[in-house]
Structure formats: structure tokens, C-alpha cells
Amino acid sequence: xxxxPTPPRAGSWxxxxxxxxxxxLLRIESDGTVxxxxxxxxxxxxxxxxxxxxxxxxLDLPLDQVxxxxxxTASTPWDMGTFGSMSTMTDGRALRAAAWFARQQLLVRAAxxxxxxxxxxxxxxxxxFAPDGRAVSFAELVRDQPLAGDLPEAPPRAAxxxxxxxxxQEAMDxxxxxxxxxxxVRLPGMLHGSILHPPTLGARLxxxxxxxxxxxxxxxxxxxxxxxxxxxxxxxxxxxxxxxxLKATWTAGAPRSGGQDIVLESDPEAEEAFRGAARVLxxxxxxxxxxxxxxxxxxxxADVRPDGADLYTATQRPFPLRDEVAQTLGVPKEKVRVWxxxxxxSYGKNGAHDAALxxxxxxxxxxxxxxxxxxxxxxxxxxxxxxxxxxxxEAGLDGDGRLSAWRYHSxxxxxxxxxxxxxxERLIVATSGRGAVPEYRLxxxxxxxxxxxxxxxTGALRxxxxxxxxxxxESFIDELAEAAGTDPxxxxxxxxxxxxxxxxxxxxxxLSGWDARPPEPGRALGVACAAYHGTYVAEVVEARARAxxxxxxxxxxxxxDAGHLVHPDGARNQVEGAVTQALSWALFExxxxxxxRVLASSFADYPIATAxxxxxxxxxxxxxxxxxxxxxxxxxxxxxFAAALANAVYRACGVRVRELPLRT
Amino acid sequence: MRYTLHVNGxxxxxxxxxxxxxxxxxxxxxxxxxxxxxxxxxxxxxCTVLVGGKAVPSCTMRVAEAAxxxxxxxEGLPPAEGRLHPxxxxxxxxxxxxxxxxxxxxxVASVALLSHSPHPDEEExxxxxxxxxxxxxxxxxxxxxxxxxxxxxxxxxxxxx
Ligand code: FES
Ligand code: FES
Numbered sequence: 163x164x165x166x167p168t169p170p171r172a173g174s175w176x177x178x179x180x181x182x183x184x185x186x187l188l189r190i191e192s193d194g195t196v197x198x199x200x201x202x203x204x205x206x207x208x209x210x211x212x213x214x215x216x217x218x219x220x221l222d223l224p225l226d227q228v229x230x231x232x233x234x235t236a237s238t239p240w241d242m243g244t245f246g247s248m249s250t251m252t253d254g255r256a257l258r259a260a261a262w263f264a265r266q267q268l269l270v271r272a273a274x275x276x277x278x279x280x281x282x283x284x285x286x287x288x289x290x291f292a293p294d295g296r297a298v299s300f301a302e303l304v305r306d307q308p309l310a311g312d313l314p315e316a317p318p319r320a321a322x323x324x325x326x327x328x329x330x331q332e333a334m335d336x337x338x339x340x341x342x343x344x345x346x347v348r349l350p351g352m353l354h355g356s357i358l359h360p361p362t363l364g365a366r367l368x369x370x371x372x373x374x375x376x377x378x379x380x381x382x383x384x385x386x387x388x389x390x391x392x393x394x395x396x397x398x399x400x401x402x403x404x405x406x407x408l409k410a411t412w413t414a415g416a417p418r419s420g421g422q423d424i425v426l427e428s429d430p431e432a433e434e435a436f437r438g439a440a441r442v443l444x445x446x447x448x449x450x451x452x453x454x455x456x457x458x459x460x461x462x463x464a465d466v467r468p469d470g471a472d473l474y475t476a477t478q479r480p481f482p483l484r485d486e487v488a489q490t491l492g493v494p495k496e497k498v499r500v501w502x503x504x505x506x507x508s509y510g511k512n513g514a515h516d517a518a519l520x521x522x523x524x525x526x527x528x529x530x531x532x533x534x535x536x537x538x539x540x541x542x543x544x545x546x547x548x549x550x551x552x553x554x555x556e557a558g559l560d561g562d563g564r565l566s567a568w569r570y571h572s573x574x575x576x577x578x579x580x581x582x583x584x585x586x587e588r589l590i591v592a593t594s595g596r597g598a599v600p601e602y603r604l605x606x607x608x609x610x611x612x613x614x615x616x617x618x619x620t621g622a623l624r625x626x627x628x629x630x631x632x633x634x635x636e637s638f639i640d641e642l643a644e645a646a647g648t649d650p651x652x653x654x655x656x657x658x659x660x661x662x663x664x665x666x667x668x669x670x671x672x673l674s675g676w677d678a679r680p681p682e683p684g685r686a687l688g689v690a691c692a693a694y695h696g697t698y699v700a701e702v703v704e705a706r707a708r709a710x711x712x713x714x715x716x717x718x719x720x721x722x723d724a725g726h727l728v729h730p731d732g733a734r735n736q737v738e739g740a741v742t743q744a745l746s747w748a749l750f751e752x753x754x755x756x757x758x759r760v761l762a763s764s765f766a767d768y769p770i771a772t773a774x775x776x777x778x779x780x781x782x783x784x785x786x787x788x789x790x791x792x793x794x795x796x797x798x799x800x801x802x803f804a805a806a807l808a809n810a811v812y813r814a815c816g817v818r819v820r821e822l823p824l825r826t
Numbered sequence: 827m828r829y830t831l832h833v834n835g836x837x838x839x840x841x842x843x844x845x846x847x848x849x850x851x852x853x854x855x856x857x858x859x860x861x862x863x864x865x866x867x868x869x870x871x872x873c874t875v876l877v878g879g880k881a882v883p884s885c886t887m888r889v890a891e892a893a894x895x896x897x898x899x900x901e902g903l904p905p906a907e908g909r910l911h912p913x914x915x916x917x918x919x920x921x922x923x924x925x926x927x928x929x930x931x932x933x934v935a936s937v938a939l940l941s942h943s944p945h946p947d948e949e950e951x952x953x954x955x956x957x958x959x960x961x962x963x964x965x966x967x968x969x970x971x972x973x974x975x976x977x978x979x980x981x982x983x984x985x986x987x
Binding site for chain 1: 846847850853854857858859860861862863864865866867869870872899900901910914915917918921923924925926927928929930933951952953955956957958959960961962963964965966967968969
């Protein structure tokens with residue numbers, strides 16, 4: 163859900179850069195529908211519902227009178243992209259300000275019309291009422307004079323009552339099969355394209371023999387442009403079949419080397435603290451590459467004309483994509499329109515931009531609309547994968563069992579766009595360094611980040627480096643707690659000042675009945691926690707495990723503090739999903755590769771968790787306060803899971819797992 | 827080759843190669859895009875439809891095999907246009923979806939399950955959903971939705987009896 167580097171300051175409301183005007187965010191149509199515009203996109207995280215609800219609440223409207231337009235570059239305000247569970251925070255705030263301003267304007271106009279004081283007016287169901295019962299609709303109030311003007315700050319909201327979550331607008335379309343995903347786009351005269359991917363990162367095309375592919379009936383053209391090769395055909399399967407017949411030879415790219423080493427914390431007294439420690443523990447943890455493995459393949463459809471282009475794809479960054487395409491085509495930005503489509507799962511980087519850009523090149527070459535949709539094998543081979551991580555940990559405990567010295571060296575690859583050796587340090591820290599510095603009082607610390615190129619193409623996956631770093635650190639914390647002879651939750655609390663993190667730990671302890679359920683052979687609870695972009699989460703996981711046997715997850719308890727919740731059941735759904743996905747990473751996933759070639763081509767060679775593996779139950783409790791601005795919930799739930807599970811496994815069967823996927 | 831496909835209660839004449847996957851014909855010829863392509867290899871369940879009342883992956887079924895048999899897709903689940911099957915309604919109520927890409931397949935499989943086993947226990951439901959991968963992790967909710975639908979259908983039966 164995130165491939166953007168810049169973390170928000172924890173718990174602060176990000177401020178819009180320039181004063182926005184209401185026209186760019188909200189308008190009232192002649193049938194009374196309130197249209198809210200946002201440059202953000204929906205990819206299953208429920209922002210459409212969240213935004214709709216914010217606007218409806220502020221204007222006292224029924225939900226079905228609000229329509230939310232997301233990410234269409236032709237009509238919505240410019241936006242850098244939808245990442246990191248931040249959408250509700252930034253755009254939700256802007257839309258609330260717009261709705262609040264609309265409310266003020268409507269009141270002023272109604273007061274003038276009825277000749278009464280503003281305070282005497284009331285609102286309801288898209289109308290404004292005078293005390294004597296006269297009513298005027300929103301539509302009537304803006305008929306001759308649309309809403310306009312700079313937006314003032316909205317006053318802080320009073321904590322709204324907990325309400326049942328509204329039904330997601332998309333839900334009805336999804337269950338009836340009417341929902342249209344990027345791969346479902348059909349344009350008149352549309353052709354299908356299939357791309358030849360280089361076998362390894364950076365490989366160059368040496369020769370190409372297209373003869374066999376060109377002979378396939380229904381093939382329109384084989385397009386070659388430098389190292390880019392694609393087949394355009396009348397049907398998707400034909401294009402794919404023909405692409406498989408292309409005879410290409412490749413030269414391997416230059417081996418990628420070099421890297422960047424960044425010191426995150428370096429206490430000059432760290433070495434001395436290690437020497438003086440009563441006990442020193444050392445361990446190394448490893449997390450393999452995992453695949454994003456969205457169920458819906460990356461797809462894009464382009465209609466390139468001499469004067470501009472329309473592009474239909476699932477994207478988290480419609481505006482940057484528009485700019486990139488405009489630049490490639492050499493046309494002004496406004497001539498390119500991006501129409502975001504539903505996406506079949508997006509947890510960071512997906513290949514949609516690659517597919518969309520390929521569609522642009524092919525459409526330009528053949529002069530007709532072209533759709534490029536990746537096959538499952540292409541998804542595994544050509545998409546980005548989460549970096550590997552090796553975490554070297556060392557810690558010293560003093561005579562009272564408290565941390566006195568800490569060392570963490572994390573070896574990993576880029577978690578976002580960029581190449582190891584050439585990335586801005588700030589970007590590396592915010593992505594590959596995410597979660598590398600825990601909240602604990604660590605004593606004298608030496609924390610370093612070593613960025614190296616990945617052997618396969620790497621990129622963002624849900625929470626970036628936070629989940630791998632937290633697996634290493636939070637597992638090690640349990641090792642330390644044991645060495646100190648302290649209960650794992652007590653050990654954490656003894657080293658934490660942050661009240662919100664302490665709060666979720668205590669809540670998880672209570673919710674899970676931690677103190678009443680000590681480990682027994684073959685079955686135990688484990689705990690881990692994390693602070694992630696202003697959201698705090700603690701998880702307790704029940705594992706059933708025996709040395710050498712299968713690990714099963716029983717119940718999972720999550721305590722989350724994400725401030726005020728806009729859409730409680732949607733938030734719960736996100737946390738449950740994050741836990742289930744993290745369970746899949748932890749128990750099953752490791753991307754096989756050889757000399758930079760990805761070997762997996764199917765879910766048969768890359769199993770993910772099924773309904774059989776999902777936890778018996780996931781109990782989520784939110785303890786955030788309504789006065790605290792909302793923070794994201796889509797990613798944090800995935801962060802502490804692997805460590806909580808590994809800690810439970812250790813307590814159940816005595817096997818300390820330091821490498822994922824988890825085996826006893 | 828020409829084939830007659832009986833889809834959602836109506837016959838359709840289609841022109842297709844015998845080895846063409848049923849999924850491609852449904853999506854590209856009949857415009858029924860509710861069955862989704864997730865793998866094309868018969869292992870993710872996103873393309874599931876009912877053929878002769880059984881839930882099958884339509885990506886590995888050849889059109890020649892499907893011809894002449896009763897095919898029901900997510901778009902054609904009873905009772906009828908504009909009304910939801912109790913399983914669909916339960917998935918909405920439980921919000922048993924995120925991106926929704928796997929959801930039609932899960933719903934179709936659950937309809938098949940409840941038609942031959944109206945009172946499944948949780949284990950049976952999990953087993954029926956195993957062929958349906960959900961990367962968003964909505965399994966828990968899907969299981970609850972199927973349980974709710976089973977209860978709802980049982981109550982309706984009683985009411986009708
Ligand atoms: S698309 Fe048919 S099983 Fe995956
Ligand atoms: S809801 Fe996204 S794959 Fe299941």
C-alpha cells in the first residue's frame with residue numbers, strides 16, 4: 163500500500179501546500195448530488211467510502227447524495243500519489259474543509275433568501291430550512307452562482323459518534339460481477355499486446371527473429387524499439403502465443419555492485435557499553451524476497467492519437483503517470499488523460515505502470531487502442547519483489563536485565579524506485595530504513611543500514627522494510643527478555659516511554675488473556691509490537707507448533723491505536739487483511755531465483771496462504787482517541803505479525819526461528 | 827468451430843477454437859467479465875463458474891467441454907436480475923471483500939457448497955474455499971459470510987415449508 167518515501171510526522175495533520183479553492187474539490191450538481199473530487203485513488207482500502215462519509219456528515223446529507231470522483235486527471239486536483247495509508251488523512255481533511263465551507267456558503271445564501279439569521283436555519287437531506295418551514299434545496303442555492311472561493315481551515319471536528327460503517331459503494335458491483343477492473347476495459351477497435359521481458363535485470367536485446375510470431379494468424383504487428391519488444395494481436399491469447407514464438411537472444415547486463423552505507427545512530431560509547439555489559443547476546447535474522455502477488459494482473463489500455471492519449475489503468479499515481487506519458491509522446495500534459503481503474507489488489511508497487519507504458523508504445527506504433535495485461539508468469543517474473551533483509555543484532559544487558567548496548571546492522575535492497583549507490587540518503591532511510599530504529603530505550607546504540615542492489619527487481623510491498631526489520635528486532639527482543647528472565651510484555655514495557663505504544667501492548671495483553679494463558683508444550687502465545695507512521699499496534703498470536711512439525715496459527719489479537727476512526731469496520735477489515743497477508747509471508751513465501759532469474763511462474767511454485775491457513779479468528783480492538791487525527795491502518799497490522807508468531811513458536815516448542823518462511 | 831453455450835439460462839452461439847478456454851469466451855465473446863483471470867493455470871479460483879452445478883475453474887476448461895452444459899456465472903446467480911442471492915447479500919453485509927478480485931469466485935463456490943451441503947461446519951467451508959486465493963486476506967470474513975448465508979437460507983426454507 164505504499165511506495166512513497168516521505169513519512170508524515172507522527173500524529174500531525176499534514177497541511178495542504180497552497181490554499182485550495184472549493185471549485186477544485188467540491189461542486190453541487192443540478193440534481194442536488196454533491197460531487198467530491200480527489201486526486202487519490204481507490205484500491206480496496208475504502209477511501210471512496212471514507213471520503214463520501216466525511217462529506218455527507220459535514221453537510222448532513224444521505225450518503226447516496228454524495229459522489230466521489232477519484233484520480234481522474236482530467237477533473238481532479240493534482241496529486242502526487244496514494245501511498246502509505248495516508249489518504250484519509252490528507253485528502254479527508256481537505257474534503258472536510260471544502261464541505262464545511264460549502265455549508266457556510268449555503269447558510270449565508272439561504273439566510274439572505276429567507277431574510278432570517280443564519281443561526282435560525284437548519285440543514286437536512288440536501289435542503290436548508292427556515293424556522294417557519296420554508297425550504298430550499300442545495301441545487302437551487304447554487305443554480306445561478308456555483309460555489310467558489312479559497313478554502314478557510316475547517317474548525318476542529320467534534321468527536322463524531324461511533325456509527326455503523328456504511329456499505330461500500332463498490333460492494334454491490336463486486337458481488338454481482340459488474341465491477342470493472344483494468345483488465346476489463348474494452349474500447350472500440352481495441353487490440354491486445356504482449357511484451358517480451360528481459361530474462362534478467364538489465365539484460366540487453368542482442369538479436370530478434372520475429373518470423374514465427376508474425377506468421378500467427380491474428381497478429382497485427384511485432385513492434386521493436388531498442389530493447390523493447392511487443393506483439394500486437396487481435397486477441398490476448400494470440401498475442402501471448404505469438405510472443406512466446408519470438409526468438410530473442412539477450413546479453414546479460416553489467417553485474418550490479420556498489421551500494422550505500424548509512425549510519426542511523428552511532429553512540430561513541432557503544433563499544434564501551436558492550437564491554438561493560440553483564441551479558442551480551444548476538445543473533446542474525448534473514449527474510450527472503452517475497453512477491454507482491456496481487457491476484458489481479460497488471461494491466462493497462464492506451465489509446466494514443468496524434469494529438470494526445472487516453473490511458474486506462476490501475477495506478478496509485480495517476481498524475482505522475484500522465485506526466486511521464488506526455489513526455490514520452492511529446493505532447494502537453496493536458497492532452498493525456500489518465501482514467502484510474504479498479505485494481506485487483508495493490509500492496510505497494512505493482513506492474514500497472516509498466517503494462518500501461520507498454521500499451522502506450524504499442525498503441526502509438528499501431529495507431530489503435532491496445533491493452534496489455536500480464537499473465538501470472540509475467541507477474542512473478544517482471545514485477546518487483548520485496549527486498550531480502552539480513553539483520554545482524556547484538557545487545558548488552560546490565561545486571562538488572564535492562565538494555566545497555568544495542569547494535570543493529572540491516573543489509574537490504576531498495577524498497578522503492580532507485581538504484582543502490584545512487585539514491586538520496588533521506589529516501590533510503592525513509593524506505594529501506596523503515597522500522598530499523600525501535601522505540602525502546604536501547605542504551606548506547608550503533609544502528610546502520612547497508613543498501614545493496616537486489617539480485618532480482620525489488621520494490622515496495624506493504625509497509626516496506628518495516629515488516630522485515632520488525633521481524634528481526636521484535637524476535638530478538640524476546641530473546642533478550644528470556645535472557646533477562648522477564649515476561650516478554652513486561653520486558654517491552656520496561657523499555658518503552660511512548661504512552662501510545664504502551665497502551666496497545668497493555669490492551670493486547672488484556673484482550674488475549676496473556677497472563678492467564680502461560681505457554682504449554684505445543685501451544686503458546688507470542689507478542690510483538692510496532693509504531694508505524696503514527697499508528698501503534700501490538701499483536702498476540704497463538705501458535706501450535708512442535709519441533710520438526712507444521713506450524714498452525716490459532717487466534718490472533720490486535721490492539722491498534724490509529725487515532726480517530728473514520729470508518730471502523732473498513733479499518734478492521736484492513737487490519738485483518740494485513741494480518742492474513744503477513745501470515746502468508748511468514749509461513750509460506752520465499753521467491754526462488756537463480757542468477758537473477760525468478761523461477762516461480764505460478765501459484766503452484768509460489769504458494770500463498772489459503773482459507774485453510776487463515777487464523778481461527780482475528781480480534782481487532784481500536785483504542786485510539788477521537789481527538790487524535792486519524793492515521794493509516796492498511797499497513798501497520800502487517801508489521802509485527804511474523805515476530806509475534808515466531809515468538810509464539812519458540813514458547814510452544816523451544817525452536818527459535820531466525821529465518822522466514824518459518825520452519826521448526 | 828461453432829458452439830452453443832448455455833450461459834445463465836440463455837443459449838449463445840459462439841465461434842471459437844475447441845481448445846479456447848471457457849474463460850476467454852465468456853469474457854471476450856459474451857462480455858461477462860465477472861469471472862476473472864488470476865492465473866490461467868487452474869490454481870487461484872478467480873475464474874470460477876458453475877458448470878452443471880459444480881464449481882470449476884473456467885480458465886482450464888476448454889470451450890468444447892463446456893458446450894451443451896448448463897453454465898452459470900456470477901452475473902447469472904439466481905434469483906434474478908436486480909436481486910441478490912443470499913450468498914451475495916451475506917458477502918456485502920459482512921464486507922467480505924477488499925479489492926474484490928477473488929470475490930465472485932468465492933461466491934460462486936459457496937453457492938455450489940450450500941446447494942449440496944446446506945449446513946456446512948467451518949471446516950467444510952474452509953475446505954470449499956481453499957481453491958480460492960485471496961491476497962487481500964479476506965478469508966475470515968468470507969467464512970463468516972458463508973455461515974450467515976447458510977443460516978439465512980435455512981430460515982427461508984422453514985418459512986417456505
Ligand atoms: S484464473 Fe482460473 S484458476 Fe486462476
Ligand atoms: S479481496 Fe483482493 S484478492 Fe481477495
